[in-house]
Amino acid sequence: MSHTSAAEAAAAPRLRYAATADGLRLAVREHGDPAAPTLLCVHGYPDDSSVWDGVAARLADRYHVVAYDVRGAGASTAPRHRSGYALDRLADDMARVARAASPGGPVHLLAHDWGSIAAWHAVTDERHAPAFASYTSISGPCLDHAALWLRSRLRPSPRALRAFADQAVRSGYIAFFHLPVLPELAWLTGAGGAVLGALDRIGRPPAGSPPPRRALRDHLNGLGLYRENFRPRLRAPAERRTAVPVQVLLPADEVFMTEGAQTAAARWTEDFRAVPVEGGHWMPRSRPGAVAERVDAFVRGLGAAGPR
Template sequence: MSRTDVTGTTSVRFSVTTGDGLVLAARSYGDPGAPTVLCVHGYPDDSLVWEGVVTDLAADHRVVVYDVRGAGASPAPRERSGYALDRLADDMARVAAAASPDRPVHLLAHDWGSLAAWHTVTEERHARLFASYTSVSGPCLDHAAHWLRSRLRPSPRALAEVADEALRSAYIGFFHLPWVPEFAWLTGIGGAAVRALERVGPPKGRPPRDKRSLRNHLNGLELYRVNMRDRLLRPQPRRTAVPVQVLAPTHELFMVESLQASAAQWCEDFRLRRVAGGHWVPRTRPGAVAGRVREMVADVEKGRPRSAAAAGAGAW
């Protein structure tokens, strides 16, 4: 079914059924014959966070977005285990296969979408579905655990980085508390606290303004509760041959840049690009994100991906 939505671009709605029977809501934009870019949102967003990126990229690409399980127009799993990374990766692979059955897609993901996307492209059975991966503000949890362990040595710089990251990630422990985070979102206290910290772009604690937004906030807490502890305590060596581009916002609040850059050791083809802005650059600077993705797609489609040494120091 075709319609013109909030991006002002004509979209085609479709759905994808997950392995455990959920029906995920998806939309596609642009020329079906152009390279496909699959966008995966994070927490507490839904696919609407990609509005600006879609408007830009759909001019010369096919762009596909979907609401992950428990967010937007997609149903939530009945059990907490339904938010496990293995489930999210399988969902992503199914959407990619449905969106582009004849050629791999180019993956773009943000926040928890990036965490799940890392899990997907480092799974051999899924990696063939993806031509490239652009990650924004979301590391692989296994890579993050290895990074943390590498910094636990008697070096002032290493220990300072760990302390810095621990401070930035303190909200994760808060999200594991029973009922307290839910109370914070319902009352707006959580949104006010994070707004005081995040000065660039919509904050992670933006107060829910409607039922859909509130549902995103509450359901997505399970992502932290299901996945963080086991991955950080028992990390695996997750590698990928999919070309990877990490976009590191210059004013990222929730992670240090060296954590994001450390993924290079797990990738055959890796590049790090700085982007001026905060955690929500897909919303606040969609043109910059779209521009970097457009470059990545062009490189891969022409068969000349760059090496890790090509990581750029300048920020758009």
């Protein structure tokens, strides 16, 4: 990856493609100077890498911001079989993009929703963890940690059972996504999009927030994420640990995750910080300034990025 001039660094994002272990092509967009510390951004479902545009615009003057369309989304190719959406595949993709973007050292990781779920899988895998200097997670837990936390709530305690019930209600859509045909019909008929649009507005997004850029293909392909990964993790969760420093941003108006499920990872993380923030589930798009500020403060606090 060649270095660029200051003028080139300030220009439009640079597009390249990265190859996965199973022959897919991932569309990767880079902002800023490749000589700066690298921040790798990973989107969730049913978004593409454009969800990070506002964050990249605020950080590209001091970071090499890299965002990619995950397999099956945006301009990236999709696996032919559902097994291609397994978390091991997603984590391997992430580590490959990280090492290509920053061959000289680890990257700082920022992820949202399903990107965050996959990022947890990457930083808790000893093969991939060295590729990451820090990790900021938004609205997406480690599935293993969440499953272990849910099991711990199933005890004769009203408080614990209320916590279990609260998260179960918030996660009801996951059971729906496992049904045959009906989820596809919801997206094809527009009913699912109407519900998603209403959820987008929770968290009082500021006036002028950009609309989401989502394609029907992304909605349909991404169902494989749920169908391939949830049952195995719920049946046999592992105690996945990491030494990568982690901060979890806790949106005040998060609709899908309880605070308990999001902070359950503290038990398995050597350096863990939970930070309450204003906003809803899609705050990377609706409140990019807040996300950029928290990520920059976290990285600077680790001594990893000085002023440019």
